Amino acid sequence: MNTKLNKSDWIILAIVFGTTIILGCFDYYRENNKLIEYIIDFPASTILSIIVILIFIQKIVPAFLVKRKNYFLFFIASLLLLTLVGTLDNVIGRYSAGGNLSSIKNTLSYLNDGLYNAVDMIGLPLGILLIKKFYEGQQELLETQKQQKENELKLLRSQINPHFLFNNLNTLDSLIDSNPTKAKEYINKLSLIYRYLIKTKDAEVMELASEIEFAENYIFLIKTRFGNDYEFVIEKNISLVDKFIPTGALQSLLENVVKHNKSDGKNIIKTSILINEGWLIITNSKATLQSKEESFGTGLNNLRARYKLLSNEKIQVHNMDKKFEVFIPIIKLQG
Incomplete structure (x- = not known):
């Protein structure tokens, strides 16, 4: 007092x-x-x-x-x-x-x-x-x-994977000589991603539609870098209007898919992003060959901590034999 x-x-x-x-x-x-x-x-x-x-x-x-x-x-x-x-x-x-x-x-x-x-x-x-x-x-x-x-x-929010830029520059370097047209497209997608990261650096939550658009650009980088090792499908079963998730949540989850699952060249790592009423569910098949890449990103613990500050809902993680699922609550802002 x-x-x-x-x-x-x-x-x-x-x-x-x-x-x-x-x-x-x-x-x-x-x-x-x-x-x-x-x-x-x-x-x-x-x-x-x-x-x-x-x-x-x-x-x-x-x-x-x-x-x-x-x-x-x-x-x-x-x-x-x-x-x-x-x-x-x-x-x-x-x-x-x-x-x-x-x-x-x-x-x-x-x-x-x-x-x-x-x-x-x-x-x-x-x-x-x-x-x-x-x-x-x-x-x-x-x-x-x-x-x-x-x-x-x-x-x-500041704990973004520090080797993200390094990996993308390496990919871009190899594309410039082998496929200049693809390199230009890659630069365009990369610029859109960094423009989004700069725009949302102080935002606690972002519209789900914007995060999905960001995820599509991010997926392009992954597929360009790893070829056919990864497959992604996005299913939108509801309207995305007036629905929000923590900024960068999808980036964190997509990073986890690549970080913890390395293709053996025969089996594709399949990932689906399903949007239902109240939940965004990201499911990926599990690779038999596990990646040894060290984790620098925000990860699931970071996402749990952010939801604890933003909402009463909690994320759900289901680690099964052949697939890995993460349910993240969709946030509806109070008017």
């Missing part, structure tokens, strides 16, 4: 004490109090109340509730402070009315009256301020959590 009073806090106190003083003036008028009592009592009560409020917010609450979480000491300290200030206010009022302390017959009863007086003086403004401070603290916490979430997402 922020222990400093801001501008809006002082405005609230001014309204509360201003209203209290006006109502108090009506009471004093009905009771035919002297002018000196107006001049002394109201400023004294207001100053004492503000002092107590500052002590509560800046000292007592942080010391006993925030740091120690000792509710007993908080109660005792509050009781003593309220009794002291309420009694002091009563003494000031007694002297402003022309009285003195000699007329007090029961000290304990007088202290008890002081406690009740302090509760009347301070209870309402202090309660309003504490509630306000609590909700301001909750709002700050939500903002902090939101910023932390955005930072985590950006960190996860």
Whole structure:
């Protein structure tokens, strides 16, 4: 909780004490109090109340509730402070009315009256301020959590496979001599991919249609690089409008297919991307010859972490004998 009073806090106190003083003036008028009592009592009560409020917010609450979480000491300290200030206010009022302390017959009863007086003086403004401070603290916490979430997402998005460009440049180098026409097409697809990566580098989610278009370009690079070792089919059974997935999710899943499955030259690695209501399912056949390429990419753990930050849904992974399936939830943004 922020222990400093801001501008809006002082405005609230001014309204509360201003209203209290006006109502108090009506009471004093009905009771035919002297002018000196107006001049002394109201400023004294207001100053004492503000002092107590500052002590509560800046000292007592942080010391006993925030740091120690000792509710007993908080109660005792509050009781003593309220009794002291309420009694002091009563003494000031007694002297402003022309009285003195000699007329007090029961000290304990007088202290008890002081406690009740302090509760009347301070209870309402202090309660309003504490509630306000609590909700301001909750709002700050939500903002902090939101910023932390955005930072985590950006960190996860930044973990793109660093050898992606290196592999594509090697493929392009070989194409320039062997098939210049294909090399030009390859450069075009590669530029579209990097344009997309730059455009979406800070985006948490992207439209499913855009991600599918990106995947088609990415698949072209894979097939150009590996020839007929891989086969891809995309089935769209629903409209892609107003549907989203984490940015780069398909790239990560396609990377995994190539990374963990190397064709033996006889058996094609077949991969299907199926889009149903609520799910995008990517299924690939498993190669008998496993790739030994070291994993640098975001991977499934990265995708799980991103979904944990973006949605209540979780990805599903089914690792079977002859095929590998990943179900990723389709995200519908709240309007």
